[in-house]
Amino acid sequence: MTRADEIARSRRSSAPAEADAEGGAGFLEPPRRFLSRARRFGPLRFFFGGGEAAESLPPQTASAKLPDALTRTLRGVELPAMPHVTEDGFPKAKVPRGGRAGRWFTFRSLRRGSVSGEPAWLLPFVLGAVLLLSVLPLARLAGAGLSGLVGGEAARLIFEPATFAALRNTLVTATGGMVVSLLLGSLFAFAVALTDIRGKLTLSFAFMLPMMIPPQVTALAWVEMSGPASPLLKTLGLAPPLGSPQPLYSLSGIALLLGVQHAPLVFLALKAGLAASPRDGIEAARLAGAGPLRVFRDIVLPLGLPGLIAGGAIAFVSGIGNFGIPAILGIPAGIETLPTLIFSRLASFGAATFGEIALISTLIAAISAGGLLVQQRALSGRDYRLIGHTGARAAFALGRLRIAVEALLWAVLALVLVAPLLALVASSLVPAYGVPLNLKTMSLSAYGEILFRQSITLTALKNSLFLASAAALGLLAVTVPAAYLLTRRSGALANLIAILIEIPYALPGIVLAVAFILTFAAPLPLIGLSLYGTIWIILAAYFSSFLAVSLKPVMSAFLQMDPSLEEAARLAGAGFSRRMRDVLLPLIAPAAGASVILVFLIAANELTVSALLWSAGTQTLGVAIFNLDDSGSSDLASALSVLVVVLVIALMAALEFFAKYLPEGVLPWRH
Amino acid sequence: MKTLLSAVAAAAVAGLMSTAAYAESLVLYTSQPNEDAQATVDAFKAANPGVEVEWVREGTTKIMAKLMAEIEAGNPVADVLLIADTVTMQRLKEGGHLLPYKSPEAAGYDAALYDADGAYYSTKMITTGIVYNTSAEMKPEGWQDLAKPEAKGLVTMPSPLTSGAALIHAETLATIPGLGWDYYKALAENGATAAGGNGGVLKAVATGEKAYGMLVDFMAIREKAKGAPVEFVFPAEGVSAVTEPVGILKTAKNVDAAKKFVDFLISEEGQKVAVKMGYIPARNGVALPEGYPARETIKVLPVDAAAAVKNSETDLKTFSGIFGTN
Numbered sequence: 001m002t003r004a005d006e007i008a009r010s011r012r013s014s015a016p017a018e019a020d021a022e023g024g025a026g027f028l029e030p031p032r033r034f035l036s037r038a039r040r041f042g043p044l045r046f047f048f049g050g051g052e053a054a055e056s057l058p059p060q061t062a063s064a065k066l067p068d069a070l071t072r073t074l075r076g077v078e079l080p081a082m083p084h085v086t087e088d089g090f091p092k093a094k095v096p097r098g099g100r101a102g103r104w105f106t107f108r109s110l111r112r113g114s115v116s117g118e119p120a121w122l123l124p125f126v127l128g129a130v131l132l133l134s135v136l137p138l139a140r141l142a143g144a145g146l147s148g149l150v151g152g153e154a155a156r157l158i159f160e161p162a163t164f165a166a167l168r169n170t171l172v173t174a175t176g177g178m179v180v181s182l183l184l185g186s187l188f189a190f191a192v193a194l195t196d197i198r199g200k201l202t203l204s205f206a207f208m209l210p211m212m213i214p215p216q217v218t219a220l221a222w223v224e225m226s227g228p229a230s231p232l233l234k235t236l237g238l239a240p241p242l243g244s245p246q247p248l249y250s251l252s253g254i255a256l257l258l259g260v261q262h263a264p265l266v267f268l269a270l271k272a273g274l275a276a277s278p279r280d281g282i283e284a285a286r287l288a289g290a291g292p293l294r295v296f297r298d299i300v301l302p303l304g305l306p307g308l309i310a311g312g313a314i315a316f317v318s319g320i321g322n323f324g325i326p327a328i329l330g331i332p333a334g335i336e337t338l339p340t341l342i343f344s345r346l347a348s349f350g351a352a353t354f355g356e357i358a359l360i361s362t363l364i365a366a367i368s369a370g371g372l373l374v375q376q377r378a379l380s381g382r383d384y385r386l387i388g389h390t391g392a393r394a395a396f397a398l399g400r401l402r403i404a405v406e407a408l409l410w411a412v413l414a415l416v417l418v419a420p421l422l423a424l425v426a427s428s429l430v431p432a433y434g435v436p437l438n439l440k441t442m443s444l445s446a447y448g449e450i451l452f453r454q455s456i457t458l459t460a461l462k463n464s465l466f467l468a469s470a471a472a473l474g475l476l477a478v479t480v481p482a483a484y485l486l487t488r489r490s491g492a493l494a495n496l497i498a499i500l501i502e503i504p505y506a507l508p509g510i511v512l513a514v515a516f517i518l519t520f521a522a523p524l525p526l527i528g529l530s531l532y533g534t535i536w537i538i539l540a541a542y543f544s545s546f547l548a549v550s551l552k553p554v555m556s557a558f559l560q561m562d563p564s565l566e567e568a569a570r571l572a573g574a575g576f577s578r579r580m581r582d583v584l585l586p587l588i589a590p591a592a593g594a595s596v597i598l599v600f601l602i603a604a605n606e607l608t609v610s611a612l613l614w615s616a617g618t619q620t621l622g623v624a625i626f627n628l629d630d631s632g633s634s635d636l637a638s639a640l641s642v643l644v645v646v647l648v649i650a651l652m653a654a655l656e657f658f659a660k661y662l663p664e665g666v667l668p669w670r671h
Numbered sequence: 672m673k674t675l676l677s678a679v680a681a682a683a684v685a686g687l688m689s690t691a692a693y694a695e696s697l698v699l700y701t702s703q704p705n706e707d708a709q710a711t712v713d714a715f716k717a718a719n720p721g722v723e724v725e726w727v728r729e730g731t732t733k734i735m736a737k738l739m740a741e742i743e744a745g746n747p748v749a750d751v752l753l754i755a756d757t758v759t760m761q762r763l764k765e766g767g768h769l770l771p772y773k774s775p776e777a778a779g780y781d782a783a784l785y786d787a788d789g790a791y792y793s794t795k796m797i798t799t800g801i802v803y804n805t806s807a808e809m810k811p812e813g814w815q816d817l818a819k820p821e822a823k824g825l826v827t828m829p830s831p832l833t834s835g836a837a838l839i840h841a842e843t844l845a846t847i848p849g850l851g852w853d854y855y856k857a858l859a860e861n862g863a864t865a866a867g868g869n870g871g872v873l874k875a876v877a878t879g880e881k882a883y884g885m886l887v888d889f890m891a892i893r894e895k896a897k898g899a900p901v902e903f904v905f906p907a908e909g910v911s912a913v914t915e916p917v918g919i920l921k922t923a924k925n926v927d928a929a930k931k932f933v934d935f936l937i938s939e940e941g942q943k944v945a946v947k948m949g950y951i952p953a954r955n956g957v958a959l960p961e962g963y964p965a966r967e968t969i970k971v972l973p974v975d976a977a978a979a980v981k982n983s984e985t986d987l988k989t990f991s992g993i994f995g996t997n
Contacts, residue, residue, distance in 0.1 A: 333864070630868060636706075
């Protein structure tokens with residue numbers, strides 16, 4: 001039986017979660033605090049659960065370690081069984097053991113730090129990459145922000161009414177968005193995790209879509225759906241009268257869409273916690289006569305709460321950093337949020353611009369950090385020792401209500417996903433604004449213009465494909481060595497590296513983009529060339545931004561690997577590169593594939609970073625859509641958006657197709 | 672970075688690499704809408720085979736900011752600018768950013784339509800008038816109609832912070848007796864909004880979110896021809912006009928191609944391309960496109976270019992102050 005089969009089998013079975021009293025905080029613990037991600041793709045970290053072994057909190061590391069249930073909440077992973085030890089008392093390393101790989105070595109030899117068999121270049125290489133991609137730009141940003149504060153320029157900027165207004169709008173929309181996300185996300189999470197509704201996989205997959213579709217596309221689709229000229233409403237004869245304002249061009253419109261965009265984050269965070277709820281505990285309560293409400297209040301809710309707070313915090317932070325939605329909905333109404341303020345400051349470039357945007361992004365970073373801290377506090381104070389099976393049987397049989405719940409869920413999906421996308425398709429088929437869609441007016445001319453006439457689309461498509469492939473494949477060159485290093489080492493240095501990889505991912509994209517502008521606006525030393533205005537600055541920012549995305553699947557694969565395989569190869573005299581080639585790489589290949597597709601998916605749809613960094617000939621798809629809409633060609637913008645949505649769904653379907661080869665917890669919609 | 676780039680190089684070799692080779696291609700920064708920019712570039716390429724063109728579109732104010740940021744970073748990418756107004760061009764000329772070029776095609780133009788040193792050439796005439804949705808109650812005839820109670824909350828206009836034409840428009844109306852900044856204040860009090868570029872105004876009026884808008888002529892007239900429910904009026908008081916000049920940057924890497932581009936735009940052939948798109952041509956003896964009144968019936972209001980160059984910053988601040996946009 002092959003290893004893959006073994007893992008697959010252990011994944012399917014459900015066995016008692018073990019209490020693992022072994023100490024030694026795994027190296028992943030501190031980064032776990034930073035695992036929360038603060039931007040549109042925040043949720044993606046849930047892709048990378050990397051199975052953690054089910055273990056409860058070792059007493060001596062209580063402060064340093066999250067209890068397992070929460071770890072799972074954090075990572076959104078269904079855990080496989082873990083037959084705890086072999087006959088000879090050695091812990092088995094056959095199953096995912098998040099953060100425990102280092103322990104294996106600790107067990108064998110009490111050495112810490114460097115592990116024999118690691119080539120000398122590995123640590124400097126990984127450290128160098130991390131310094132370049134994370135420390136350098138962020139230090140540059142912090143420096144610019146601080147010098148701005150000292151220069152007195154900040155005081156002037158901070159007290160400008162425009163900054164105050166943008167700050168207020170940002171907080172209001174992010175908070176409103178968080179509430180909407182919590183409502184939508186928890187509705188779906190409770191239904192999918194705890195009831196016996198049908199079609200869970202399809203529901204989860206569809207509910208994940210809003211997160212994968214670029215926010216500016218979501219915004220465009222909703223704008224097309226509502227308002228007096230909606231082709232959809234006009235066709236149905238439901239359009240509001242002339243002069244009705246577009247209801248979405250408002251703070252509440254922005255908040256609503258942020259909520260829809262980030263609801264999957266709450267869904268994922270919560271579902272993971274709920275999936276871990278003890279079935280037999282619930283059954284015992286039911287047998288003892290507790291009604292469903294009582295069970296919900298006393299068992300389900302306390303277990304779900306950390307996930308709920310964590311998901312809410314991530315949704316809030318993602319809302320703070322979102323650019324696409326406030327750009328499309330806020331700019332026409334004169335509503336600025338901090339990210340769009342950065343954009344418009346840069347767009348009305350003046351002498352003090354660099355200092356100003358550095359300050360505003362420092363402000364965004366500070367608010368995000370606050371949100372992330374809330375999430376940490378929420379999660380770290382809870383420790384449930386779960387005993388018993390966490391089987392896949394539904395805790396609540398809905399009976400006759402089932403049809404009603406299913407209908408409700410699908411109706412919500414129809415409203416937040418299907419209708420806007422239909423409106424988008426409709427508006428890409430009408431020849432001019434305000435023309436109702438019917439067989440006579442329908443035309444594919446927008447698609448013709450986009451595909452065959454507009455050079456910007458081809459340029460953008462080429463750039464996005466290049467950037468996405470280069471980032472996805474190029475990052476593997478960093479993340480495979482880094483993942484190897486981090487799984488084979490423990491100690492302060494490894495922790496630090498893991499944290500530094502996590503930070504650019506946790507900060508909003510707009511902050512990162514500003515950091516890269518500041519770092520690369522001046523000509524590079526030695527070469528004398530400036531990266532600003534070239535495609536390389538976007539690629540560099542993508543490398544930094546998606547490093548953590550690329551790392552996590554690879555990392556989970558390394559963690560799930562039995563170290564004795566490599567050990568045997570090493571004893572047989574195989575050098576590092578030989579071991580990599582013949583033992584390690586074949587085993588992590590599926591995860592590396594998932595990592596490539598995931599980074600590709602995100603990078604191909606990225607707008608926030610490239611909106612600030614693009615230039616002639618380096619437009620990305622996100623920029624092209626935004627720019628087409630801005631120039632009044634919304635039929636073209638819609639047509640291009642439709643093509644992008646098709647691309648997203650195709651990539652997600654590809655991931656789904658590979659699901660059976662992937663490590664535990666890589667795909668969020670499967671459990 | 673080097674290690675990373677070498678990692679990327681593998682992907683690049685795989686044939687994914689196709690970033691613009693700036694050495695051979697002309698880079699154009701323009702404020703024309705995407706479709707027009709593309710059509711202009713396509714017509715130019717048809718007339719000059721072998722010249723590749725990369726182009727970027729943004730509102731004039733934004734495209735200038737982009738250019739200035741690039742100049743600041745020591746890496747200006749553009750070779751040629753085709754932007755809304757001569758005031759901006761004049762400012763660039765005074766900053767020493769433009770390359771003087773005497774085009775042989777200039778003979779077909781009034782001297783007022785190009786710079787005496789050949790730093791820039793007007794390519795069309797774009798007036799700003801009033802667009803309204805066909806289902807609107809009132810049919811506006813003059814600027815003052817937009818400040819009437821019937822239009823309360825139903826008026827929108829492009830922001831000078833994005834659009835060059837909008838800045839000139841505001842500067843023009845501000846100097847007209849009976850209008851002035853007071854007129855803009857009255858509009859703001861009447862609930863008029865100012866945000867984004869002309870594209871957004873067209874969208875808002877055609878879709879019926881707003882009933883009336885200040886808009887550049889060609890957009891409204893062209894969209895009406897496509898079937899959109901809009902009408903365009905040249906207001907009784909007169910219209911402001913910009914002339915969409917083209918100019919070559921001093922830092923241009925492809926000077927020859929840039930000169931060809933200027934020649935083409937102001938040649939008879941290039942002017943006919945503009946007419947086909949629905950623009951009023953700048954060149955003498957080229958007929959106006961369909962849907963326009965006769966050239967002599969359009970009353971163009973004068974703008975004091977020298978004052979405009981000097982006061983742009985102040986005027987922007989005044990405008991932002993009135994409409995509370997930043």
